[in-house]
Amino acid sequence: MSTVTTPGSVTASRGPSKPRFGGTLYRGREGMWSWVAHRITGVLTFFFLFAHVLDTALVRVSPESYDTVIATYKNPFVNLMEIGLVGAVLFHALNGLRVIAVDFWSKGPRLQRQMLWIIVAVWAVVMIPGAFFMFKHSFEVVFGSK
Amino acid sequence: MTAVQERSVSTPTEAPKSRPIEVKIRRYNPEISDEVTWVTYTVDAFPTDRVLNLLMKIKGEQDGTLTFRRSCAHGVCGSDAMRINGVNRLACKVLMKDMPDKLTIEPIKGLPVEKDLIVDMEPFFEAFRAVKPFLITHGNEPSKEWLQSQADRDRFDDTTKCILCAACTTSCPVFWTDGSYFGPAAIVNAHRFIFDSRDQGAEERLEILNDREGVWRCRTTFNCTEACPRGIQITKAIQEVKQALLFRRV
Numbered sequence: 001m002s003t004v005t006t007p008g009s010v011t012a013s014r015g016p017s018k019p020r021f022g023g024t025l026y027r028g029r030e031g032m033w034s035w036v037a038h039r040i041t042g043v044l045t046f047f048f049l050f051a052h053v054l055d056t057a058l059v060r061v062s063p064e065s066y067d068t069v070i071a072t073y074k075n076p077f078v079n080l081m082e083i084g085l086v087g088a089v090l091f092h093a094l095n096g097l098r099v100i101a102v103d104f105w106s107k108g109p110r111l112q113r114q115m116l117w118i119i120v121a122v123w124a125v126v127m128i129p130g131a132f133f134m135f136k137h138s139f140e141v142v143f144g145s146k
Numbered sequence: 147m148t149a150v151q152e153r154s155v156s157t158p159t160e161a162p163k164s165r166p167i168e169v170k171i172r173r174y175n176p177e178i179s180d181e182v183t184w185v186t187y188t189v190d191a192f193p194t195d196r197v198l199n200l201l202m203k204i205k206g207e208q209d210g211t212l213t214f215r216r217s218c219a220h221g222v223c224g225s226d227a228m229r230i231n232g233v234n235r236l237a238c239k240v241l242m243k244d245m246p247d248k249l250t251i252e253p254i255k256g257l258p259v260e261k262d263l264i265v266d267m268e269p270f271f272e273a274f275r276a277v278k279p280f281l282i283t284h285g286n287e288p289s290k291e292w293l294q295s296q297a298d299r300d301r302f303d304d305t306t307k308c309i310l311c312a313a314c315t316t317s318c319p320v321f322w323t324d325g326s327y328f329g330p331a332a333i334v335n336a337h338r339f340i341f342d343s344r345d346q347g348a349e350e351r352l353e354i355l356n357d358r359e360g361v362w363r364c365r366t367t368f369n370c371t372e373a374c375p376r377g378i379q380i381t382k383a384i385q386e387v388k389q390a391l392l393f394r395r396v
Contacts, residue, residue: 023172023252026317027232031368031381035319102366102385109382112368 030113038095041088048085076138083131090126094119164190165247169200171212172252173262185209193243197230197251201237214263221375224311227254228263234313234373254316256325270312273328277336277354282347298343305338305383307376314370314380320363327363328355330370330380337383340390352391361387 026032059066072078098115102108108115170186187204198219205212217223219238226237229252231245257265308331315321315329336355340348355361361384370380389395 023229023255024232024250026229026255026319026369028317028319028367028369029372031366031372032319035365035367099366102381103388109366109368109371109379109385112366112381 030116034095034098034116038092038099041092041095044088045085045092048088076135076142079135079138083134086130086134087123087127091119091123094123162192162194164192167191167200167242167245167247167249169204169249169251171204171262172250173212174259175211175213175261177261191242193241195242196238197235197240197242197245197249198226198237200242200249201251213261222309224309224313224375227311227313227316227375228252229254234317236311236313236375239375254312256316256318256322257312265312265316267312269325270315270329270331271310273315273332274310274335277328277332277351278347279335279339281339281342281345282350283344284346292344294343301343302338302341304378305334305341307378308334308338309376310335311375313373313375314378317369317373319367319369320365324359324363326359328357328360330364330384333361333364333384333387334378334380337387340387348390352387355387356391361391364388 055066055069058069095116098112098119101115102112166188167190168186168188170184172182173185174182187208189200189203189208191200198216201212201214202216205214214226214228214237216226216238218225221236221239224236227234228237229235230237230240231250234254237251251263253259253263253265257267257269259265310331312331314334315331318327318330320327321329333355336351339345340351364381364384366381366385368381371378371382374380
């Protein structure tokens with residue numbers, strides 16, 4: 001896109017041809033982004049549950065194969081994913097409470113933004129020490145104090 | 147005494163200054179090409195100009211082919227809803243003193259574009275008509291005036307303000323991906339009659355909105371409430387309709 005500085009001049013550039021959709025990103029505010037985050041954390045949690053049902057079902061195959069699979073989870077990468085999972089579930093749960101308040105509390109729609117900042121604060125307060133203690137063991141393994 | 151005089155002398159009223167604004171507009175004309183183009187125009191704007199003034203200046207002085215809707219130009223008719231710098235606004239209500247030096251203007255999202263900033267509003271009005279936006283009464287004609295208390299009137303006061311500009315419906319992510327969703331505007335106009343103490347068609351309308359494409363598709367993103375040029379608390383109105391459906395209490 002070339003820039004124009006003199007009044008009266010016109011420039012044109014080609015874009016993708018999608019008359020119905022396309023265009024720039026809608027600049028929604030907190031409400032829209034909390035919904036986007038709610039969707040993403042929901043999908044992430046679903047994929048975890050999918051894997052979790054499968055690995056737990058292995059105990060019906062044999063306790064040994066269950067143990068083998070669970071043993072493969074004991075590494076720092078999966079540990080990071082666990083922290084991500086806790087973060088996703090926690091956000092989804094807290095924002096779920098906010099959405100319930102929006103739907104059932106008469107003051108909910110008016111206070112939705114304040115409620116979002118409250119749940120984000122609660123999320124941070126839980127996640128910062130939570131992530132520290134969850135990752136402590138991996139940190140010690142990776143950097144050799146254990 | 148003298149100080150007052152000095153002050154009035156030292157600050158003469160300044161004439162408002164205009165500044166150049168780059169207006170980037172999403173253009174589409176199916177009679178010429180199926181391709182969408184972005185065209186940038188540079189126009190001078192005063193702080194008191196509204197975005198609509200700029201569009202009219204472009205159309206009048208630079209490019210007569212630019213196409214957009216506008217009727218009253220005073221925020222009453224709801225013709226000129228468009229996406230200005232990413233959000234749905236009425237072009238006639240956005241003052242240039244509140245805007246940066248660059249504007250990006252697009253048609254409202256989720257309705258088929260016909261030309262430039264004009265979209266086909268028919269799907270929007272179809273949803274509006276579907277909720278029966280008129281007074282429904284049964285039985286004999288009343289022999290005297292229907293009185294309504296202030297409290298009864300207040301219940302639907304907010305939703306009487308709708309001007310059907312479609313800024314709310316086309317700001318809704320659910321509507322973008324699923325055009326069959328009734329959308330905020332239709333629900334607002336249903337709310338206006340559902341909670342009217344004189345109206346007797348609440349059950350009918352609630353049944354229509356109980357549909358899978360009805361109020362339950364609302365994901366409370368609040369985009370509609372932010373976009374409404376009349377300041378209607380749309381998400382709250384939708385919430386009230388949901389509750390009326392859940393508890394069967396109007």
